[in-house]
Amino acid sequence: PDGRPLAGRKVVVTAGPTFEPIDPVRGLTNRSSGKQGYAVAAALAELGAGVTLISGPVALDAPVGVTRVWVEAAVEMKAAVEAHLPADIAVMSAAVADWRVDGVASGKIKKKPGGPPSLALIENPDILAAVSAPGAKRPKLVVGFAAETSDLEANARAKLSRKGCDWIVGNDVSSEVFGSDGNAVTLFTRDGAEPWPRQSKTDVARKLALRIADHFKA
Numbered sequence: 001p002d003g004r005p006l007a008g009r010k011v012v013v014t015a016g017p018t019f020e021p022i023d024p025v026r027g028l029t030n031r032s033s034g035k036q037g038y039a040v041a042a043a044l045a046e047l048g049a050g051v052t053l054i055s056g057p058v059a060l061d062a063p064v065g066v067t068r069v070w071v072e073a074a075v076e077m078k079a080a081v082e083a084h085l086p087a088d089i090a091v092m093s094a095a096v097a098d099w100r101v102d103g104v105a106s107g108k109i110k111k112k113p114g115g116p117p118s119l120a121l122i123e124n125p126d127i128l129a130a131v132s133a134p135g136a137k138r139p140k141l142v143v144g145f146a147a148e149t150s151d152l153e154a155n156a157r158a159k160l161s162r163k164g165c166d167w168i169v170g171n172d173v174s175s176e177v178f179g180s181d182g183n184a185v186t187l188f189t190r191d192g193a194e195p196w197p198r199q200s201k202t203d204v205a206r207k208l209a210l211r212i213a214d215h216f217k218a
């Protein structure tokens with residue numbers, strides 16, 4: 001039998017950006033490379049978990065032993081996550097676009113003499129909040145991320161309570177984080193905050209995976 005600490009546990013991880021189409025050739029996206037989320041998926045799989053990685057468009061290979069599901073827009077990411085519940089654990093590290101274009105054009109929008117078109121935006125569903133909502137399919141542990149450029153603690157704590165997840169990994173993205181191999185984060189739980197100094201995204205992921213394994217041991 002597999003003696004690894006997360007053997008038999010089912011995990012859903014989201015990673016990367018979402019891509020919100022404007023028309024068939026253009027879209028809105030963000031600077032997430034997927035590195036942090038892919039490292040989390042790999043670290044959980046190394047501890048024996050069965051990991052499904054719901055990934056936005058990135059240029060990374062799927063980690064060994066991880067099942068990857070490609071998605072583009074936030075609405076597709078939400079459907080893919082929900083299709084893979086129930087799970088014991090969800091880790092939502094994707095940089096999900098808060099808005100999408102209302103009324104995606106079916107053909108390429110042409111450049112016209114009258115000036116540029118206006119884009120009307122509508123709010124995307126909050127995947128983390130939906131997964132965290134009480135119900136039979138709620139994972140036992142839901143971990144969110146919070147990318148902030150100021151007031152990390154206040155903003156991360158506000159997200160922890162507003163979205164209803166159990167832990168949040170606060171990420172100060174004002175210095176190099178997007179696309180880089182290093183990261184400095186603070187793990188916020190309901191009753192504590194643990195700052196983790198800057199280290200490789202692989203090491204951040206391994207630390208988080210071990211914390212998760214400890215949680216399930218307790």
Ligand code: PMT
Pocket residue numbers: 014016031032033034035036037074092093094095096097098124125126127128129143144145146147148159171173177178179180201
């Ligand atoms: O991909 P890398 O280049 O390695 O960079 C890593 C990272 C900075 C993307 C990652 O560490 C990180 O912080 N991910 C969260 C990015 C983010 O969009 O944070 P947020 O504060 O906007 O969202 C808070 C949480 O809600 C996140 O768990 C997010 O996945 C979730 N969310 C947000 C909006 C939405 N509509 N649905 C969501 O589920």
